[in-house]
Amino acid sequence: MTVEEDQVLLSLSGITKRFPGVLALENVSLDVRKGEVLALVGENGAGKSTLIKILSGLYSKDSGEIRVRGKAVDINGTKEAQALGISTIFQEPSLAPHLSAVQNVYLGRELVKSVVGKAVRAMNEKEMYLETARLYQKFFPSVEDLHRPVGELDALKNRVIEIVKALSVDCSVVIMDEPTAALAEHEREVLFDFIRLLKAQGVSIIYVSHHLRELFLLADRITVMRDGKNVATVNKEDTNIDHLVSMMVGREISNHIVKEKVPLGKVVLEVSDLNRRGVLKDINFHVKQGEIVGIAGLAGSGRTETVRAVVGADPIHSGKVVVDGRPRRIRSPRDAIQAGIGLLPENRKLHGALIELTVSQNITVASIKRILGQRFVLKKRKETLIAEDYVKRLGIKTPHVNQKVRFLSGGNQQKVILAKWLFTQPKVLIFDEPTQGIDVGAKVEVYNLIAEFVRDGGAVLMVSSELPELMGLSDRIYVMHKGRFVCEFSREEATEENIMMYASGGHE
Ligand SMILES: Nc1ncnc2c1ncn2[C@@H]1O[C@H](COP(=O)(O)OP(=O)(O)OP(=O)(O)O)[C@@H](O)[C@H]1O
Ligand SMILES: [Mg+2]
Numbered sequence: 001m002t003v004e005e006d007q008v009l010l011s012l013s014g015i016t017k018r019f020p021g022v023l024a025l026e027n028v029s030l031d032v033r034k035g036e037v038l039a040l041v042g043e044n045g046a047g048k049s050t051l052i053k054i055l056s057g058l059y060s061k062d063s064g065e066i067r068v069r070g071k072a073v074d075i076n077g078t079k080e081a082q083a084l085g086i087s088t089i090f091q092e093p094s095l096a097p098h099l100s101a102v103q104n105v106y107l108g109r110e111l112v113k114s115v116v117g118k119a120v121r122a123m124n125e126k127e128m129y130l131e132t133a134r135l136y137q138k139f140f141p142s143v144e145d146l147h148r149p150v151g152e153l154d155a156l157k158n159r160v161i162e163i164v165k166a167l168s169v170d171c172s173v174v175i176m177d178e179p180t181a182a183l184a185e186h187e188r189e190v191l192f193d194f195i196r197l198l199k200a201q202g203v204s205i206i207y208v209s210h211h212l213r214e215l216f217l218l219a220d221r222i223t224v225m226r227d228g229k230n231v232a233t234v235n236k237e238d239t240n241i242d243h244l245v246s247m248m249v250g251r252e253i254s255n256h257i258v259k260e261k262v263p264l265g266k267v268v269l270e271v272s273d274l275n276r277r278g279v280l281k282d283i284n285f286h287v288k289q290g291e292i293v294g295i296a297g298l299a300g301s302g303r304t305e306t307v308r309a310v311v312g313a314d315p316i317h318s319g320k321v322v323v324d325g326r327p328r329r330i331r332s333p334r335d336a337i338q339a340g341i342g343l344l345p346e347n348r349k350l351h352g353a354l355i356e357l358t359v360s361q362n363i364t365v366a367s368i369k370r371i372l373g374q375r376f377v378l379k380k381r382k383e384t385l386i387a388e389d390y391v392k393r394l395g396i397k398t399p400h401v402n403q404k405v406r407f408l409s410g411g412n413q414q415k416v417i418l419a420k421w422l423f424t425q426p427k428v429l430i431f432d433e434p435t436q437g438i439d440v441g442a443k444v445e446v447y448n449l450i451a452e453f454v455r456d457g458g459a460v461l462m463v464s465s466e467l468p469e470l471m472g473l474s475d476r477i478y479v480m481h482k483g484r485f486v487c488e489f490s491r492e493e494a495t496e497e498n499i500m501m502y503a504s505g506g507h508e
Helices: 048-055 078-083 101-105 125-139 155-168 185-200 212-218 241-249 303-310 333-339 359-371 380-394 410-424 440-455 467-473 496-503
Strands: 008-019 022-033 037-042 063-068 071-073 086-089 112-114 121-123 173-177 204-208 221-226 229-235 267-276 280-288 292-296 318-323 326-328 341-344 428-432 459-463 476-481 484-490
Touching: 008 048, 022 037, 022 048, 022 204, 022 221, 037 048, 037 212, 037 241, 048 086, 048 173, 048 204, 078 086, 086 155, 101 125, 101 155, 125 155, 125 185, 155 173, 155 185, 185 204, 185 212, 212 241, 221 241, 241 440, 267 303, 267 459, 280 303, 280 459, 280 484, 292 303, 292 440, 292 467, 303 341, 303 428, 303 459, 333 341, 341 410, 359 380, 359 410, 380 410, 380 440, 410 440, 428 440, 440 459, 440 467, 467 496, 476 496, 484 496
Parallel strands: 022 229, 037 204, 037 221, 086 173, 173 204, 292 459, 292 476, 341 428, 428 459
Antiparallel strands: 008 022, 008 063, 063 071, 112 121, 221 229, 267 280, 267 318, 318 326, 476 484
């Protein structure tokens, strides 16, 4: 064995995987070295998650070979993957909602207490709790949630529990499929510290993300996938973001955000004196026809809470919402839709597409009236044409529009939900992190669709943590800090520096 071979922990060669109508992986070969962070990038539907599911025992490969420490292995099921030292954080939520954090973390591998001389085997509850708490506390100071069913906890905590679960396994490689989706700033940092720690202990990490900047902080090498093939693996030092993007998409794309100035009309949405005790304080703002208004702020500043309050998803203690000059009582998202306000929420996977329905049904389901003909007969042909148009524009990767959404890749599911909201054509569309999980090529198309929506007379309110995106699209930006709107910038006034200064409380 050469030194080179000795450094390889995991080696894949010629991996191929076919689904009906889709060649998801074609002859993929790749080595993972001991103690390295190998990043995996590629457009939505490139095959990243499929590769990971094969390594984790969820999917079986059609052909090819997997070696662990030089030895050819078969991985049939997650237990076998774990036994080989492979631990995975999946892209989709994978916890059992009715079980507690501790039960989820140790599901299927409960610690057993052995009592010397007796055949008693009770579960070692205490040890499982302590280990779960030890890891969980790095993310959240309070551990009171560990015995509650995780279904009662928010998306962030669920994500952290999945991370804790993966980290608690004694393993030689940790695979992370978009682990930072749904994480706030602080939790991201904790995760990155864990990654560095694991690496220092000689554990290998496979890291999938659309956050190219994040990758450059973490990765040693980067593998680029396109259309199910491994196009290249490069050392981080030998590449840069533009180079990666061109390998990912295989064509030139413009990074330009295309918002042209549209003449503004009347005020469509006016929110005044919005309060939610302990969360939001005296929020006042408006959005005009033809306008894109951004909300900037750090994670936890109240951005998502603001938009959720506006559409009645969370209770409020006071506040007035006026749409098109009419005061509206909004107590639920359904009331909001009636009033002409649509919210495309953050963490869309959890709020779920209707995954058992097809792509075209998902796109039209919220606006079914628009495709009903006489006597309420569904115009199937019209539905198909509309869906095909969105599929083409957003580059939704699917064999046809009658595919169930369940079979689409994570990012492509998000694009379907985006299409659904655009097709409802409300007066006001609210976007919370519109391009989260969406690949770099499709982002531009999302921006174009948002711009088109306001050009046609819509009004947009947008929350985004990506400042270039927020500044590129917004006509005006409100900055939040600790549950308040602390200032407002016009497009011309907004710079990264002054937004960050107010967002971080530097003005106080
Ligand atoms: N169970 C399945 N049945 C049918 N097709 C599938 C299935 N799982 C994945 N696919 C298809 O295989 C291709 C690769 O999907 P995969 O989930 O690996 O993409 P990805 O690179 O992880 O994308 P994303 O960045 O959107 O998460 C896609 O075209 C997807 O629709
Ligand atoms: Mg994926």
